[in-house]
Amino acid sequence: MSVVVVTDSSCCIDPEVIDRFDIRVVPLHVVADGRDLREGVDELPDDLSGVTTSGPSPAELTDVYAEALDASDGDGVVAVHLSRLLSGTWDAARHAAEAFGDRIRLVDSQSTAMGLGFAVVEAARAARAGASPAQVYERAVRVAATAKTLLVVDRLDHLRRGGRIGTATALLGTALAMKPVLHIVDGKLVLREKTRTMTKAMAKLVDGVVAEAGEDPLVAVHHRQAPDRARTLAEQLSERLPDGTEVGVSELDAVLGAHVGPGAVGVVVASAATGD
Known part of the structure; x- marks a missing residue:
């Protein structure tokens, strides 16, 4: 297998590209009328006025990281997430990654939408081409820095x-x-x-x-x-x-x-x- 890239649902990557590169996406949450809904999984209301949002929990991230690590056959995981200054997702990701040691490498894209998405896709391209975890990580960091x-x-x-x-x-x-x-x-x-x-x-x-x-x-x-x-x-x-x-x-x-x-x-x- 190869390094598996993980991100969150703020990335705005086309679903076809996500499937092509086997990118794992952790859903962010929308709370509407007392219901906790997952972006990209649950049906969400068209009217978003009055809703609140939140990032994934450490437990959710741990589950996705573990599945991605298994899928990589031990090659490792690079997780690229939206800016830590825009969401609590980064802190949750940091806590989740602690259980895996250096097998999970985290990247703060310092962005969101395709500012995050471009870094994710280019990292996934590098992984598909056989790059090492360090090389995939560096690719994500460097592309994110240009956004x-x-x-x-x-x-x-x-x-x-x-x-x-x-x-x-x-x-x-x-x-x-x-x-x-x-x-x-x-x-x-x-x-x-x-x-x-x-x-x-x-x-x-x-x-x-x-x-x-x-x-x-x-x-x-x-x-x-x-x-x-x-x-x-x-x-x-x-x-x-x-x-x-x-x-x-x-x-x-x-x-x-x-x-x-x-x-x-x-x-x-x-x-x-x-x-x-």
């Missing part, structure tokens, strides 16, 4: 309630009717710049991605219940990025969607050309 995530939301109160941005930033956007452009820096979601309209904010997303993209970038557009806006963003990016760049479009799943709210759009740009 840049930019985001615009219709309303900031979803992020404020979840504690993902400060109250001052949320009040600024609400009181002044601003459309702040946010980005992830060192694993934390922070204000990048302020705009007054969604059109200007979208233009800033495109400019930001083009400035960060290399010759052969990995690019993903995400949205929450805003497919037309996402398609427009993808088209604008395709016009300005290097020829042949694939710009994937996907809707954010429930946990991330609950935090960004309807109408949100974001872009992740990363690089697989890390010097290997």
Whole structure:
């Protein structure tokens, strides 16, 4: 067998890719009307207003790590998770991994969505090619370090309630009717710049991605219940990025969607050309 890669359901990876590389995905949780539901496993409500979210428990992670280790025939597991500053998943993963010693290697992607997903997929490619646990780990770390995530939301109160941005930033956007452009820096979601309209904010997303993209970038557009806006963003990016760049479009799943709210759009740009 080969090294098995594990991640969590915030990764936004296409299910076909997950199946192709046998990536193991630990579900995050949505609590709605007193019911604890698992993302990607249980049926979730369309309306996410008022729901709360949580990461997997150490016990859940332990079970998945053990199954992945068995599947690797002892070659080992590399687990790549969303930023420790955005979720308690990392702490739960650290506790779960202690029981396995160095057979489980943990990576904090310092991101989420495809900022996490690109690192996971490239690590899984390396594993499929026969890389050692150390090499798969390094691949994940290096690709994750290249990821840049930019985001615009219709309303900031979803992020404020979840504690993902400060109250001052949320009040600024609400009181002044601003459309702040946010980005992830060192694993934390922070204000990048302020705009007054969604059109200007979208233009800033495109400019930001083009400035960060290399010759052969990995690019993903995400949205929450805003497919037309996402398609427009993808088209604008395709016009300005290097020829042949694939710009994937996907809707954010429930946990991330609950935090960004309807109408949100974001872009992740990363690089697989890390010097290997």
